[in-house]
Amino acid sequence: MNIEFKDKVVIVTGAAHGFGRAMSRSFSELGASVWGCDILVDELQETQQLCRDAGGNCEVAEVDIRDRDAVFRFVDGVIARDRTVHILVNNAGGPLGQFGKPLEEVSQAEWDIIFEVNTRGSFYFAQAVAPSMKAQQYGRIVNISSGAGLGTSLTGIQAYASAKAGQIGLTRQLAAELGEWQITVNTIAPGFVLSNPDALEQYRRFGEERQQALVNSLSLRRVGDPQDIANGALFLASDYASWITGTVLSIDGGR
Template identity: 35%
Template structure:
């Protein structure tokens, strides 16, 4: 039980990668606060995990709203007494277009805000409490922020590249407080119905060309990502900070 007694907050964790991270951390003994943007999905996830006997709380907050984010960290302190682990997972391309000429200013702002500003606001609010006992922050970059990828648009690439720079700079600043800050950069992971549909609509040639580009010859799973996040959250990585781990089957080697 590598996370016994630890309190973890995972943003955007009602489904997808975040939910898998919650399951993996719970199995390692952590108490997990599930955050997401809507009440129904948060309570659904909390109920389902509690029914399996896990120690779980839920908090609805939009990660780009400072007041709600500060309210969430205050709630965690009141309910759990501390915060040891923060995963800035909420994000994605958020159904915005990929082609430069189709991306509106609102699309750009949304993608940059949720992926990058959300990580800033949540880290700022959590660090205020982590300074006492130390902690571990894990940010979600992407292969799209590590190398030019046709799978994503420029807004997503800029946001996820920004997450890498944010991770390194924050790691330098908060290291003296024993707060570690690392990131993972997943390759394509079928994390839900939408990405499953995208994959299914590709013909055999397209799918083969994607897989041929991956030395391990398969797409990643949500559990592949969750295992690495748990490693970064645990003391097994206690001498690592400012690192970006490319969890992509070797598709991009940083």
């Protein structure tokens, strides 16, 4: 199998580090014109440099995906320069520095922000790219949800498990709506990957015994790497996945 994205225009949200950085680098190495966005400007520029060092083409911009106008401005800018968008990876998200606590102690603001970033931002981006995907009768949307959206979250954060389940519902609904334009919409549900400060802190809080139990609970006996998740996104965005839509691909080392 030889996957390539020559002449494809790809947007990756949350491109500043973790999965988004690995995806941006991989897509650009495979020939795509990559547009990465995030709220972390310095780290975004590091991602851009990594892509360029790998011989790829990557532009970056500061976009808060909670801001609908900013999302549409960014997508309009991509289309103004590259004429269209072929692939969207809704990756930005996470527990945003929160840790699990009893539900009685969760504030409305804590609940809301998790939804704004993990679910609503994906909706805004899908809205913004849909017209150009429809016009070209081709599109790939890959939403990065979580194993938390299929079961329970190791973080213990109620809003995170709910928002990630919501992203899976959004995937199924958009797949049904957009299929007639040959736009596929799929989700990846990653397992635990030590790719960001929240995950590292969560892992530290587990302590040695629970860390070992976590690794032992995985069929493949190792925690994941950002590239493991990026590889799934490459496949779902490729022509090899042209008859796959509305699905959830678990990439979690096996449970």
